[in-house]
Amino acid sequence: MKKIGFLSFGHWSPSSHSMVRSARDSLLQSIDLAVAAEELGADGAYFRVHHFAQQLASPFPLLAAAGARTSRIELGTGIIDMRYENPLYMAEDAGAADLIAGGRLQLGISRGSPEQVIDGYRYFGYAPTEGQTDADMAREHTRIFLEALKGEGFAQPNPRPMFANPPGLLRIEPYSEGLRERIWWGAGSRATAEWAGEQGMNLMSSTLLTEDTGVPFHRLQAEQIQRYRDAWTAAGHAGTPRVSVSRSVFPIVSDLDKQLFWRERHSTDQVGHLDGGNARFGKTYAGEPDKLIAELAEDEAIAAADTLLLTVPNQLGVDYNAHVLESVLTHLAPELGWR
Known part of the structure; x- marks a missing residue:
């Protein structure tokens, strides 16, 4: 069994070709798609976070x-x-x-x-200290966030509080037990995946890697x-970590599918330039389903992961994206042994 969910960037545009014209449309349709995905039997509804953009933030x-x-x-x-992110404020929001949700959050961070x-985080009030990179700052915020999610007291209570305190140091509230084990690190390289394994976080790998060794993307x-799983084991963490990969998958089973995605049927990996280096997409x-079944069966990363996130073209609307999910769950998943 493989968990199957969707990943939406939540784009909106006033274009006449978009079914998502505003931020309100994007938010409400995201909720509706989560409801539809649950009714179809999918396992996850995931959302991208992009600041300063007409996307979910x-x-x-x-x-x-x-x-x-x-x-x-x-x-x-x-x-x-x-x-x-302010890691302590984020811990409060995440706990609430x-x-x-009844303990169903699976938070991907990175x-x-x-x-x-340029340096958008500075507008939010954050800047790396001297000798620190923005990646270092992100990892420090992550360390504080993960510590807060443990639910241990760390703050000295006021001896004359407005309301009575429990004994000892105070923790972030509200606290949601088990959330620390449901944090994922979005790794764009083999090295960052190893770091995620060392830290005891689950692994979230997307449709691009910020490195290229000349082998196919899935390999x-x-x-x-x-490498992530080896690092997890070497660090001595208990249990089995989860791993997700993202893919764009569109079974062509209707005339509309053909109209929208027929030109993509010969898609191949792409190599580009990102963050000052080569990247593989x-x-x-x-x-058609038979063709996709054969191709997806050869994808080594999907085989290695326990969770598959289907990137959806959200501007085509809830009904069409629910159709894509249903097509994958009906025509592909059983034949590939995912269901």
């Missing part, structure tokens, strides 16, 4: 609202850029949203990707996953 109100409308499906992010503005990603899987 503030995840916790969205996750809380989706949690109140659903009862079973996992709700997560892919990913929250920790350069922008997780309690509303250093983040290139943003819409490089499979190596990344193995995974291909789009599009075609």
Whole structure:
């Protein structure tokens, strides 16, 4: 069994070709798609976080609202850029949203990707200290966040508080037990995946890697996953960590599918330039179900992961994206042994 969910960037545009014209549309349709995905039997609803863009940016109100409308499906992010975050305030928001959702949050966090503005985190009040990089700052914010999620007291109580305190040092409230074990690190390279394993976080790997060794994307990603698991074991962590990969998968089973994605049926990996170095981008899987079944069976990273996140073209609307999810769950998942 493989968990299957969707990952939405939550784009909106006033264009006449978009079914998502405003931020309100994007938020409400994201909740509706989570509800539809749960009804279809999918396992997860995940949302991207991008600041200064016409995309989803503030995840916790969205996750809380989706949690109140659903009862079973996992709700997560892919990913929250920790350069922008106050880790203790984030721990409060995350705890509240997780309690509303009944312990279903799966939070993907990371250093983040290139943003819409230069050093956007500075506008949020954060800057690396002398000798520190923005990646170092993101990891320090992550360390504080993970410590807070343990639920241990660290703050000295006021001897004359407005309300009576429990004994000892105080922790961040509200506290949601088990959330620390449901934090994922979005790793863009083999080295950052190893770091995530050392820290005891789950691994979230996307449709691109910020390195290129000349091998196909899925093979490089499979190596990344193995290095992550080796690092987890070497660090002495208990239990089995979870691993997700993201893919764009579009079974062509209707005339509309053909109209939208027929040209993508010969998609291949792409090599580009990102963050000052080469990067390899995974291909789009599009075609008739029989063709996709054969192609996806050869994807080594999907085989190695326990969770598959399907990137969805959210501007095509809730109904169409629910159709894509249903097509994957009906036409592909059983044949590939995912269901």
